[in-house]
Amino acid sequence: MSGAIKDLHEVFILEDEDPYQSLRLLGHGGWGSVDEVMKKGDPTKECYARKQVILRWGPQRQEMIEQLREEARIIHRLCHRHIIKLIGTYTWTTLFGIIMVPVAETDLQQFLSQIDSMGNGEQGDQAREHLLSWTGCLLQGLDYLHEMRVKHRDIKPSNILIKEGAVYFTDFGISKIVPEGLTTGTNGPFGPMTRAYVAPEALKDDARRGRAADIFSLGCVFLEMGTALIGPPGSRERFRRFREEKTGTVAYAENTLVILQWIWHLWGHWFVIVKPTPRPKDRFARHGAALPDLAFLMLDPNPDHRITSRQLVALISTPKLYYFGSVNAASCNGCQISPGSEDNNLPLHSEFKEVNDLEYPKTAEQALKVLVAPDWDAAKRKWLQCHMWW
Template identity: 35%
Template sequence: MFWNVQSLDLNFSSTKMAEKRDHPQNLLPPLQIMNYSSPDKPDNYRISPITPTLVGNNEEKSVFEDWSGRGTHVDFAADETVPLVQGRFLGHGVNGGVWETHCKGVALAWKKKYCRRKIGDAERKEIMILKKLDHNHIVKLVGTYTHRQFLGLLLWPVAVCDMATFFEDFETMCLENHITNGEQSARLKALGLPCESSASVYRSGSDFLCSIIGCLASAVAYLHEQKVRHKDLKPSNVLLSRNNLWVTDFGTSTDFSLLSTSATENGERGTPKYFAPEVAAFKPNGRSADVFSLGCIFLEILTMGKFAHMAPMKALHPTVDGSFQNNLGQRDQWLQILQSGSSRYRHLLCEIQQMLDLDPQRRPTALEVKNHLMFINYFRDDHGRAQLFGDCCATPFLTAQEHAEELDSLHKASSAKIMSYQKQIDFLLAEAGGMGRYNELHVRVD
């Protein structure tokens, strides 16, 4: 049994994709699926890191234009075989498992979803949202297919690991001094972190985490600009490589471009630990709920960057569920343990404090967060902390003098255009006046 879903046909700009391709060196050994299941956490399979693959430009272009040789979407017949080889298990998306596969030499994440009867609105929604997005920090949809009761999605990139895995590796290497741990050191080296000692891992890892903050804010600001709410922002949904990061898993996301407001009351709520208070209370919620979740991630990034483990933050989550929203009474203590003498750091904590405000209306928008971080990034920092943005998102900051010169230049350019338009208007009026006099004389002669 299969379905005709040609409406899912995809359109991609291979030129844009080639410009944004990131190819970290492949330093990872083959890994096994690690089962950490327990009665408290059933089906707890550790996400395996994904091997980055270096491919040529022609192969890149080919896979994004037509991964299957039959178009970007294929309805395979029941007796056909999908031309993909299932590789390592990468983890669970919100609506299905994800495996590594290779297509035309390019490593892709292969997401398979079981559809009991037909492809429904939820599946179409995720595909349409992915088709709509085009950003350096958002995963790309390469293609889709149907085969019997399964819907398959092929996603790029295949990164080194997700942020949650990085947290675990960072803590182990810094505190337990397991520098010889093959899997974890391989991942950190693939991310560009030296692993000669725990001290070197800590210094480089803290700087690496710091640079994630601005890029992640840029990604969320772009989503909201495109009228998309992610609704499940958390460290495991942020993929990392040596020079880039990507927000992934849009299974619960909402495109509200055709709605009058971003507020929703449906059951798609994401992960409880990072819920905004209004989401946990089943109240209408909008883009500001994403901003709250983003603030929670920032807190965890700063905690890891300062302590190399989460224990100080976890100690300030006394409730049983351990969520941020259910422990907001401890917010001042969260910020207090992260205090620093750096003015940049203090302003960053103030921004996070506003992002975690109980009242959604008082939280900054994602774009405001991004812009504030750009401003904060240029504060003097005597503690030598890394930049808040990677090179991909770094924006030059204008001094007062440069700003004045820029305004003066714009003013002169505008004045020149106005003068040019005025001359054209005068010329046309003169012509019109001459034509009017000609017509008047012609009437008199007649």
Template identity: 25%
Template sequence: MGDWTRGWTRVGQTGPTQHYGRVWEAERELQELTIIESWNDDDSWPGFDADIGCAETTKLAKLEDLGYGAFGRVEKVSYGSVCLARKRIPRRRGFTIDDLRKESLTMQKLDHRHVVKLVATYAPRTHELCLLIWPAAVCNLSTLLEDLEYLRMGEGDREDILERLDALDIKDLSAIEQSSEDQLLHSTTKCPLEFLRNTIGCVARALAYCHQNDVRHLDIKPSNILLKADRVYLADFGVSRDVSGQDQTMTEGVPGTERWRAPELYANNGSSMQLSDIYSLGLVFLNIATVLYNVRLAEFDEALRYPSRNTQEEQLREREQKLNTHLEKLTSHALVTPPFMFTYEGQETVRPRPVVNLIARMITPNPKNRLHAYKIDDKLSMLGGIHQIYHGECCKRPISWVEDKWDKKLTALMSLRKENDRLKQKIAELEGRDRTYESRFQREVDEHKQAVVMLQKKLKDMEDRCHTLEADNAKRRSSTIDAGYASGKASLSAMVSVLSAYPTRAEGLTTTTTSRLNATSE
């Protein structure tokens, strides 16, 4: 254990600080680029116009194998004091050396601090093309993410991992290994999580540069992002497209690696190459965020895995659901991870904020809803807070840029506040009118109810009056009939009396009349 842990106080600086390390690395890069420029005057340097079958210069010394890719083998070589990566691309049947030079033509037009630089090409044999690329990286992003996972889990070859991290100038492992003895001694060096956060913005800046120069990468994935101490590079332009002068920048077919490929590339109607790059970059950011927010990489791998025994449409839909579930989990983890513990998604603050919501916009299935690379770069500068934690020192915006952005946000906020006040006043007026209308309506309803009650009462009175009139009418009719009957009977009786005075002829008539009277009486 160091003197500090024994109670001693260290005076002075025993090693390079993070700032001096960055300056030294930047100076070394400039020196190497100056040396590379001088090689054009070296007769043994192949350059870009070497004839096919030219002998490999003896100044190129192979140091080690770096790996194998889909399009060739990569070796670490040195030319003088400068280390390079040599990519050997075998010529496949039906292709010529000029076809293989396609990648070199694309790379030659790119000159950016975060894009690997093609410094020479040559064809030592008729069936092979060699690309000399600067710089030779320590490892790729995929390897670093796995190394950090192994350290957290206490797995893997620790010595090998620490050697790589040391080459990347990552010595403060306190965020990964809480029991690390060196966490106090190396507190001035870069933390691996800080390195990962810086990588996000620098890669976004590199892709924005490529797109602005009409280059579409089409195979963005962690293994194509190379790392050195305080440096990150976008590499492997083997399937990239130069769309300069093209009105349509759509691609057909399925370029790239399936695991990192945008879903629209499986459609038959073509797709935007720019927006397909954004989807792949979003998955890379999701991979980084999984480690940043302390979630297992196995869960990320499962989210990316396509289910078997389903149709392609079902596979894409199910993977989208798994990615959304993974994003939700990262959101909950991010808000309890420093330095995001006191922020929340959508909050306007100068503090750093998580990138989960931005990633969700990058990997949305609908390409039209994705942001362009330059907007992603701007968003990351704002999400990184006043210290721009998602960019390295090389890519941090000037403080004046941040001030301008916040001034615009505050101006927009004030404008929104005024508009909000105006709308509040309008709503209050409308609510007042609404209350007036409701009061008037209620009054009319009450008046209507009263009118209905009065009409119902009048109707009842009229019905009662009708019943009374009908009863009176019935009585009156009955009295009239009885009076008529009595009068008729009296008249007949008088006639009978008269007729009875004439016994001869009136006997029969009298009998008949009497019978009728009796019948009538009955």
């Protein structure tokens, strides 16, 4: 552990009680729990999020300590408006605590579940407005992680926190730093993971896994966000059932053709809304259409052909790609990029065909009954005007 982290670590040995007071439970898992805490005797009464793990005696105790220290070290080296911040770490008897900010109000998993049951009233519209704004912020946050040579490796809705209308990547428990001079791929078992959102290559122990795996996971998240923006209430749960009924699993990596069919389904909803004279209330579906389009580029089963975070940022800030510009324009002030000319040193990964050249399903329901393409490459030929791998 670096010297900087040691300076942030406190050891409480003789105290009869935990120096931090727990205020409420925020979440829990097999590794421990996260709660809101306040340091006892602190006159500021400032609140923090604490990840706490009980260190059991045994041969794996030191290994667990080193893993927690590595997690703290990764968080400490990151400084971004959409990534949680490390305050410090401490040990007391058998407890190891990681103290962080902010204390979340909720997470994206719960937020999307709430939207799924909402109608199109004022409350639902406000929630969907947030989804539009968070897309560019999450892209910028992931691009920063990858620029800092950090692979998150467990991106999913429950690992994206929400506080006062802003989103934050959290839970770097299985993240890795890519050493300078090495490729971003790693071999061997993936370790603890959420199977539903992992990339296809992460399900193969002998495959190399680089930062492209994070792109796939965030693409899964974007497809669920786009479903909430474009589809009617209940669509996200319907999408989950649709995957499970088709293949027996909800895992995106094992539902390649089902994902294509669902994107086709969302296009069916979008086409019905946008083709006639658009109404102001339909702005969520109009701008939200960028999310399944982005997800299509992010969910390519071939990691070598998958779009990168830097290419994604270029995609939403290129003036000629006006339909992606809404993602950039809706982002928070810190994440908006002034649209400029295309960077010749960073050619665009892909461009979709013009709207008039694209084929749409007659109805959204028909899209769920007719296979749009036999495989991913066939869908790319059908939907994309150009692609950097052609």
